[in-house]
Amino acid sequence: MARRILTALVGAAVMGIGANAASAATLDDVKAKGFVQCGVNTGLTGFAAPDASGNWSGFDVDYCKAIAAAVFGDGSKVKYTPTSAKERFPALQSGEVDVLARNTTWTINRDTALGFNFRPVNYYDGQGFMVRKGLNVKSALELSGAAVCVQTGTTTELNLADYFKTNNLQYNPVVFEKLEEVNAAYDAGRCDVYTTDQSGLYSLRLTLSNPDDHMILPEIISKEPLGPAVRQGDDQWFDIVSWVHFALIQAEEFGITQANVEEMKKSPNPDVQRFLGVEADSKIGTDLGLTNEWAVNVIKAVGNYGEVFDRNIGAGSPLKIERGLNALWNKGGIQYAPPVR
Amino acid sequence: MSTHQANFVRASMIEASPAPALESGIAFWLRKNLFATPQDTVLTIISLLVLAWLVPPVIQWLFIDAAWTGGGRGVCATIAQGGSQPDGWSGACWAFVNAKFDQFIFGRYPPEERWRPALVGILFVLFLVPMLIPKVPYKGLNAVLLLAVLPIIAIILLPGGWFGLTYVETALWGGLMVTLALSFVGIAVSLPLGILLALGRRSNMPVIKMLCTVFIEVVRGVPLITVLFMASVMLPLFLPQGVTFDKFLRALIGVSLFASAYMAEVVRGGLQAIPKGQYEGADSLGLSYWQKMNLIILPQALKLVIPGIVNTFIGLFKDTSLVSIIGMFDLLGIVRLNFADANWATAVTPVTGLIFAGFIFWLFCFGMSRYSGFMERLLDKSQR
Numbered sequence: 001m002a003r004r005i006l007t008a009l010v011g012a013a014v015m016g017i018g019a020n021a022a023s024a025a026t027l028d029d030v031k032a033k034g035f036v037q038c039g040v041n042t043g044l045t046g047f048a049a050p051d052a053s054g055n056w057s058g059f060d061v062d063y064c065k066a067i068a069a070a071v072f073g074d075g076s077k078v079k080y081t082p083t084s085a086k087e088r089f090p091a092l093q094s095g096e097v098d099v100l101a102r103n104t105t106w107t108i109n110r111d112t113a114l115g116f117n118f119r120p121v122n123y124y125d126g127q128g129f130m131v132r133k134g135l136n137v138k139s140a141l142e143l144s145g146a147a148v149c150v151q152t153g154t155t156t157e158l159n160l161a162d163y164f165k166t167n168n169l170q171y172n173p174v175v176f177e178k179l180e181e182v183n184a185a186y187d188a189g190r191c192d193v194y195t196t197d198q199s200g201l202y203s204l205r206l207t208l209s210n211p212d213d214h215m216i217l218p219e220i221i222s223k224e225p226l227g228p229a230v231r232q233g234d235d236q237w238f239d240i241v242s243w244v245h246f247a248l249i250q251a252e253e254f255g256i257t258q259a260n261v262e263e264m265k266k267s268p269n270p271d272v273q274r275f276l277g278v279e280a281d282s283k284i285g286t287d288l289g290l291t292n293e294w295a296v297n298v299i300k301a302v303g304n305y306g307e308v309f310d311r312n313i314g315a316g317s318p319l320k321i322e323r324g325l326n327a328l329w330n331k332g333g334i335q336y337a338p339p340v341r
Numbered sequence: 342m343s344t345h346q347a348n349f350v351r352a353s354m355i356e357a358s359p360a361p362a363l364e365s366g367i368a369f370w371l372r373k374n375l376f377a378t379p380q381d382t383v384l385t386i387i388s389l390l391v392l393a394w395l396v397p398p399v400i401q402w403l404f405i406d407a408a409w410t411g412g413g414r415g416v417c418a419t420i421a422q423g424g425s426q427p428d429g430w431s432g433a434c435w436a437f438v439n440a441k442f443d444q445f446i447f448g449r450y451p452p453e454e455r456w457r458p459a460l461v462g463i464l465f466v467l468f469l470v471p472m473l474i475p476k477v478p479y480k481g482l483n484a485v486l487l488l489a490v491l492p493i494i495a496i497i498l499l500p501g502g503w504f505g506l507t508y509v510e511t512a513l514w515g516g517l518m519v520t521l522a523l524s525f526v527g528i529a530v531s532l533p534l535g536i537l538l539a540l541g542r543r544s545n546m547p548v549i550k551m552l553c554t555v556f557i558e559v560v561r562g563v564p565l566i567t568v569l570f571m572a573s574v575m576l577p578l579f580l581p582q583g584v585t586f587d588k589f590l591r592a593l594i595g596v597s598l599f600a601s602a603y604m605a606e607v608v609r610g611g612l613q614a615i616p617k618g619q620y621e622g623a624d625s626l627g628l629s630y631w632q633k634m635n636l637i638i639l640p641q642a643l644k645l646v647i648p649g650i651v652n653t654f655i656g657l658f659k660d661t662s663l664v665s666i667i668g669m670f671d672l673l674g675i676v677r678l679n680f681a682d683a684n685w686a687t688a689v690t691p692v693t694g695l696i697f698a699g700f701i702f703w704l705f706c707f708g709m710s711r712y713s714g715f716m717e718r719l720l721d722k723s724q725r
Contacts, residue, residue, distance in 0.1 A: 041681075042665075042668055042678065043677065043678040043679075043680065043681035044681055045681045045682070045683045045686055046683050048681070049678070049679075049681035049682045049683065050444065050449065050678060050679060050681075050682060051682065051684075052440065052684070053452060054443075054444045054448070054449040054450075054452075055449070056449075079510070079512065080512070081512065081668065082668040082670075082678075083668055084666060084667075084668060086570075086574065087573060087574055087667070087668060090574045090575070090577060090578055091577070093578065094577035094578050094580070095577075096577050180677075180680055180691040183691075184691070184692075187688060203683065203686060206414070206418075206422070206423075206683065206686035206687065207686055207687060207688050207690070207691070208422070208688060209419070209422070209431070209688050210419075210421050210422075210428075211421060211422055211423075212421055317683055318414060318423070318683040318684060318686065319683055
């Protein structure tokens with residue numbers, strides 16, 4: 001509740017004061033200051049976390065790098081602002097950050113009342129349940145009377161209440177403020193069920209004492225389309241952020257990787273030539289306010305979508321999240337890019 | 342006439358005979374302190390049993406079963422978890438602290454520039470230690486070095502951007518370095534400012550009195566977390582776009598003002614404990630207000646409230662970890678941030694990290710507490 005009031009307050013403040021902030025051309029500002037200011041999470045396994053030497057790395061962080069590469073041809077021209085769940089929206093609205101790549105769910109309230117724009121969904125998430133195998137539960141509908149571990153103050157907590165109410169099930173919430181407290185409580189057996197977004201369940205598995213004793217139930221009780229957000233009223237910048245994602249998807253579809261992008265420039269396929277900006281009289285980048293090489297630069301900086309996924313949260317990382325809905329549209333998922341032409 | 346001839350004259354004192362066996366040595370100490378009465382004996386035995394039950398597993402977990410070295414989550418995870426430890430293993434993951442130690446100290450400060458905060462830290466210790474030892478002379482010079490020269494050096498070295506030093510924005514600062522910088526500035530600002538506010542609140546001049554009272558009551562009445570949160574969330578909305586106000590500076594100002602208000606009330610407690618005769622005596626000598634305060638009142642008042650002052654310092658030191666909520670990573674913040682690193686995500690990493698952070702905090706707070714005890718004994722000559 002407090003969170004809703006706060007959201008409303010911030011929204012009201014934004015409506016009144018932020019009006020002047022939304023009209024400026026973000027691309028010009030970014031070019032003038034020489035870097036992209038990117039809002040990321042204050043630490044979320046696989047999405048934004050410090051690596052061994054303290055540099056930010058992760059799925060969302062790679063999106064920041066990709067946007068910087070599209071604008072400057074250099075993925076390192078980015079500065080990160082770690083934002084908490086409460087800080088993230090004012091930070092974007094006030095212009096403190098140029099883009100928010102912080103596992104933020106696209107909702108109608110955020111798209112309209114808070115004054116943001118969402119388009120590409122870079123990760124389709126959804127809330128799920130994890131239980132101990134010993135309980136012999138096969139479906140979330142059998143969870144009546146269960147003690148459920150959940151992090152307080154999140155949409156997860158609200159979704160949980162809605163789901164159990166809709167299905168006329170009783171439950172006993174065991175709430176904690178910090179994620180590691182919830183994890184530890186579930187691991188210690190203080191509750192029967194753990195609920196959070198699926199990506200979170202994968203990172204929970206890493207911290208369980210006996211991961212094989214637990215299973216994820218098939219039910220997904222919410223839609224959590226996560227994607228980068230920008231301020232309303234700057235269509236050019238919105239287009240750039242959107243097309244960076246579409247370029248990553250398109251590159252995977254074409255089979256263009258970080259390693260072979262230079263070779264692929266010589267590809268006889270006209271679609272690939274157009275995409276990489278080597279076609280004669282190409283306007284593929286200039287129409288966006290970028291160079292025609294922008295897609296090449298993005299791929300050189302972070303690779304294609306599949307590589308970004310694999311490296312940070314997929315098979316190549318400790319998390320080992322399956323592609324699922326996030327596979328390409330022609331491989332059983334729903335990740336789809338509009339044609340580049 | 343004959344002199345009496347004594348048969349024996351003792352030429353020296355008899356050696357003190359040892360205390361009876363039952364009244365000395367370890368046996369006596371044990372009997373006096375641990376087994377004096379049946380109740381004592383029962384309590385002693387229960388305590389020993391509790392210790393025997395508690396201490397070995399803790400030692401076992403912290404040191405014997407601990408994973409000390411290694412380059413990833415594998416060394417701290419069991420085979421079932423995808424690591425190399427036997428199933429059922431649990432122990433501290435010091436390898437995590439070891440691998441992330443530089444980050445815990447310097448945050449995300451660029452590795453090739455870390456000599457700068459390290460140098461500031463060394464100078465800080467060099468200037469602070471002689472300041473704390475009463476016998477070392479040149480206290481005035483020392484204070485100038487610590488409170489004027491060191492901050493200037495720190496302002497030049499830490500952010501850089503001049504004299505050929507690369508600029509390191511404060512968003513990259515973190516770890517123990519931020520905790521210490523916030524606490525040091527907070528302490529150095531809050532003590533003098535707190536004294537001034539306390540004097541102001543007891544002043545006879547109505548405007549000054551009112552201003553100080555309002556400041557103290559407002560700042561003390563608002564939680565620090567709210568001040569930081571407003572400074573970080575609401576302030577940017579009122580500034581024109583693109584105008585940002587350094588987060589570290591915001592935290593520094595917030596923490597310093599906050600501690601000053603608390604300090605003012607502690608000092609006021611001391612001022613009120615000084616008998617009125619002392620004030621009147623000073624006045625009758627014809628001393629000016631500042632002479633009266635500096636020579637007569639404050640030396641007595643501050644001595645009385647040393648425990649309160651140090652209490653505020655310790656509170657301030659621990660409060661600095663609240664800056665985590667505005668996206669700055671102090672020692673605790675950076676330790677928690679690193680729990681999100683998938684390469685180190687195991688069941689024991691968070692516990693180990695928190696034990697490490699807790700130990701560092703305890704070390705500093707305990708040090709401050711011991712030093713204040715020492716100062717109390719040193720200054721408290723008249724009341725013993």
